[in-house]
Amino acid sequence: MRTRAERDPGLLVATLHVAGLWAVAVAQPLYDVVGRSPEFFVAHDARPVDLVALVFALGLTGPVACILPIAAARRLGPRWRAITLGVVIGTLSGAIALAAIRAWGDWSGAQTLAVATVVAAAAGCAYVWAAPVRMFATFLSAAALVVPAAFLFNPAMTSLLAPPDAGRGALEGVTFETTPPVVVVVFDQLPLASLLDRDSAIDRTLYPHFAALADEATWFPNASTVSPTTSLAVPAILTGRYPRHGTLPTLDDHPGNLFTLLGSRYRLEVIEPLTSLCPATLCPVERPGVLAWLGAVLRDLRIVWLQVVLPDDLTGSLPPVTQTWADFATLDPPTFGEVWREQRRDDRRRVVDRFVAGLAGGTRGQPTLHFLHVLLPHEPWQYLPTGQRFTFRPHVPGLSRNSNWTRDPRPVARNYQRHLLQVGYVDKILGDIVARLRDTGTWDDALVVVTADHGASFRPGFALRRPEDGTMADVASVPLLVKLPGQRTGSVNRANVETIDILPTIAGAVGARLPWEADGADILAARPPARPVKQIHLFDAERVEEAPADLSAELADTVARKFAIFENGSPFDPLRVGMEYGRLVGEPAAAYTSGRRAPFEATLDAQGLLGDVRPDADFVPAQLAGVVVAPDTEASTDPPPLAVAVNGVVAAVTRPYTFRVSGRSGMWESIVEPRLFTPGANTIELFAIREDDTGGIALDAAYRSDPSASPDNLILEEMAEASGVATSGFYLQEWARNRPVRWTDGHGRITAPIDPRSPPAALGVEVSMTGGRTPKALQIDVNGCRLYRGIAEPGWSATFPFDRCPIRGNTIEIDLVSGTHVPVRGDSRTLGLAFAVVELLEE
Structure with missing residues (x-):
């Protein structure tokens, strides 16, 4: 029988074993997901040094965190050393089991966790007691090098690792016959059918600004996108070329584009949130330091990993990762008061306001290109036609994690309603842009292009963004309106137009010859080439589907389905799907x-x-x-x-x-x-x-x-934001017995504005859960004054008068400090207390 010393692999060997298991359990699932979606790094504006730093951080910090308790346990003797080592190895093995079960079976959360726990226990024990298992772990330690190397040498990553050409800028030798102001607006996920009335004309009642633009521009009602994926669709608009497999939405892969074409003559004002085609020499940006960049990426990767390995019924409280390429946590932030304020600069309305404010003529005779790609009316659907926010809920009930709609028509219709509300806001944005151009005297002389990267389908049982039989027009048909300089009369062109035609049309309008071969054509030319079919590039442009050259019949069917749900096409109409009353x-x-x-x-x-x-x-x-x-x-x-x-x-x-x-x-x-x-x-x-x-x-x-x-419950997410309350140290809002609760991480802080003329008289607190039946210590301070120190049990509640803690000024700061625990199963958070109520009471 082996002694404990013989079963101890030594600290160096244990470190290699842990590093190998960490690479398989944590790093590989993450590299697999982001390696197939390099747009994640484009959205995060990754530089080569950032990617290398990420690989080192992901490969080192986890194993170091795991090996520290093992090293500490060595001081406690062989028994504790073996137990700690077994727990660490078992935990990583259980994580591998979670991912495997998720990939191979459709099990419930309880079943998945039960099996993963058994695997973890068995693996930990086997590692401690069986030499062949430790030998296998030695071979597996090579994964610590193989996994990150495979990621970095992935063809999709090698282009990101290539050193950028710091001197790349405007294309040389481009000449212009005329240089009018150019304004290009690309909305995101705007299906043409959403804008149309029963006669398939732009609805003048609901979308007056789109209709007004059509009165002075050329409208192409048969225009279509070439891809339902933003990372492919936007570069196609900017380059006039069909998507190519293996390319990224970066300047390196698209050196010839709208920005480099006009850059030698035009001043560029560009907002491109998900692509990076404008050279830094023409569109300088402020970049965060490597550590700040790492922090943002690692926060997102934590959410990605949990979404990848956990079963569906355990991810309900996680932020969605299908609604954008970055900042997943800000879609469902840990605190509404603090994080939403911090992310206010990323509020899509603020981006629009900045663009509109920047619209003006050229500087000292230099014309300007104004380009805006705005993530509207893309979900989350949160805005009214006025631009006011009507909800803070980012989740989309009825939409699966792979963006397929439920077959139940009612939740789909409800989300369609929210989408149409946000389309109304998009119409207001267009009106604000046109009004600004008129105010600055730019409108008459400007070349204006308005379009969308792709559409969306709201058909039960179908995908939101993947075109299929019956939803091709939903996803492919997009608005396209072009106003030439001096144009005052609208027209309708029903030619088979694709979004790759936009860039050649702009080049034709300014009299510039493209120095690269485009797939699109100038659609305002005397005889644009006929196109027998439409092309839709799917799945990183690996697959190309063809659609009819004329989508008008299918588009009319989509419009009819819209009016079957909304009697007058308005999102405020009573829903007529499953709502017979x-x-x-x-x-x-x-x-x-x-x-x-x-x-x-x-x-x-x-x-x-x-x-x-x-x-x-x-x-x-x-x-x-x-x-x-x-x-x-x-x-x-x-x-x-x-x-x-x-x-x-x-x-x-x-x-x-x-x-x-x-x-x-x-x-x-x-x-x-x-x-x-x-x-x-x-x-x-x-x-x-x-x-x-x-x-x-x-x-x-x-x-x-x-x-x-009803006094204000300061911990509720909606209440906190609407009341101007800042919170920190609270997790996402959850539900217990149909009541909202918020767990703290052990130290929750609430900062609330108050009226100094009538300050609150007391604080009401109710604890819903402590984590089992065990009471926890709780300390409550108000503006630094000790209000309570004692024990809180599940269901505990109390009211504390402010007699001993006078409230002065126009804010109150409440600190809730408690004991903590880490749940045994399915939750890695450090939890303090679950508060159901924290409210300020009047006399």
């Missing part, structure tokens, strides 16, 4: 109330938002949501219909979802017209809709808000 909308609720209680309970999220509504504020709570608590709500295929009334008027009809949303069963949501809100306090009522014995409609009361009696 839409005729109630606009009616006084009192005319139908029965005086009976509904057979279920209903709740409303963040009702305190309704206590002081300001219709002209940046945020208007037009999206209302909550849950229905009724037997078998989640399993039901026909959940109860609900009427939502705002100040006594039925504002929406909805039904709870039949699936869990962010971990909640029976969730309902609706969007109401902001004009129904009145300044100040508003009342929301929920009713169960039923047909009475006479065939009439009756409303049974299920919920009534009382915002005037």
Whole structure:
């Protein structure tokens, strides 16, 4: 029998074993994902030194963190050394098992964690006791070098590692016949069908600024994208070339583009958030240092790894990683008050405002190219047509992780509604751009191009962005409007146009000859070449599909489906999908109330938002949501219909979802017209809709808000942002027994504005969970004054008068410091207490 000393591989060998397992368990899944999507690094503006630093950081920090407790345990004796080593090896083996189970089977979270735990325990024990297992780990240690090397020598990465040409800039030898101001606006994920009325013309009522532009420009209603992928579609617009497999949206892979073409004569004002085609010599940018860059990338990679290895039912609280290429956590930030403020500079509205403010003529006779690619109306769908935010919810109920819609038409229609609201904001953006150009005297002389990189489909059971039979027009057809300098009369050109034609058309308008061979053509030329089919490049341009040269019939079908959901095409129309009681909308609720209680309970999220509504504020709570608590709500295929009334008027009809949303069963949501809100306090009522014995409609009361009696719960995400509260040390909002809760990391801090003329009199606190039944120590300080020090148990609540801690000034800072624990299974966070309520009380 081997002695403990013989079973101890030594610290150096153990380090190699840990490094190899870390490479397989953590690094390889990450490299596999981002290696297939190098756009991730383009979005993060990666330089060669950044990538090398990432490989070293990812390959060293994890193993070092794992080996430190092993080294420390050596001081405690052979037994503790073996236990610690087995735990580390077992944990990494369990992580490998998680990824393997996710790839090979469709198991529940509980089953996956159970198997991974068994694998971890077995692997840890086998490593300690079996020499062949340690020998296998020795061979596996080569992965610590092989895995990062394979990543760096991946063809997709080698182009990013190539040293940039610091002197690259405008193309030489380009001449111009005329140099008008050029304005190019590329919206993101804007299907043409969203803009059209029943006659397939631009809807003048809903989208007046697009219609007004069409009155003075040439509209191409048969225009289509060449790819549903932004990283392929935008470079195609900028270069006039079809996507090529293996290329990245960078200057190195696209040296001939709009920016290098015009750069020798034009001043460039460029906003390209997801591509990097403008040379640094023409578009200088401020870059973060390597450490700051690493921090941002590692935060995103942590989310990517969890999404890759965990089963679907354990990722509901994670931020989505399919809505953008970077800053995943900001889509579902850990704290609303602090992080949303910190990320305000990345607010898509601020980008638009900056672009509009910069629109002007040339400088001292030099013309200007203004280019904007804005991530609108791309999800998350958060903005009203006015530009006000109506929700802070980034998740898209009914859309799977691989961007396929559920077959249930109701959640798809709800998301279509949110999309159309944001399309209304896009129309306002266009109006602001045109108005600015007119104000600066630039409009008449300007060459203006407005288009989108690709569209989207809102058809149940189909993909959001992948064109298929029946959704080709949804995804491929995009708006394209071109106004030439001096043009004042609109026209319609129904030729088979693709977005690769935009750059040659711009070159033709300024009289410049392209110094590279383009696949597109000048569509305003006397005889543009005929194109028998349309091309759609999919999957990193590895596959090319052909579509009919004329998509008008399919486009008309998409428009008809839109009007089948929204009677007048407006997102404020009552949904007509699974909502047979839409005729109630606009009616006084009192005319139908029965005086009976509904057979279920209903709740409303963040009702305190309704206590002081300001219709002209940046945020208007037009999206209302909550849950229905009724037997078998989640399993039901026909959940109860609900009427939502705002100040006594039925504002929406909805039904709870039949699936869990962010971990909640029976969730309902609706969007109401902001004009129904009145300044100040508003009342929301929920009713169960039923047909009475006479065939009439009756409303049974299920919920009534009382915002005037509801103090602000400072930990709620929506409440915190709308009330100007900053929070730190809190995790994402979760739900326990249909109540929102926020865990702290052991030290939660809330900074809230107060009115010094009427300061709060007390603090109310309620703890929902401590992590099991074990109480934890809790300390509460207000503005540095000790308010409480003691024990908190699950369900503990208390009210603390501010008698001993006078409140002065216009802010109050609340510190919640507690003991912590790390959950045993499925959660690697350090958790303090789960707070259900933290509120300021008046006398």
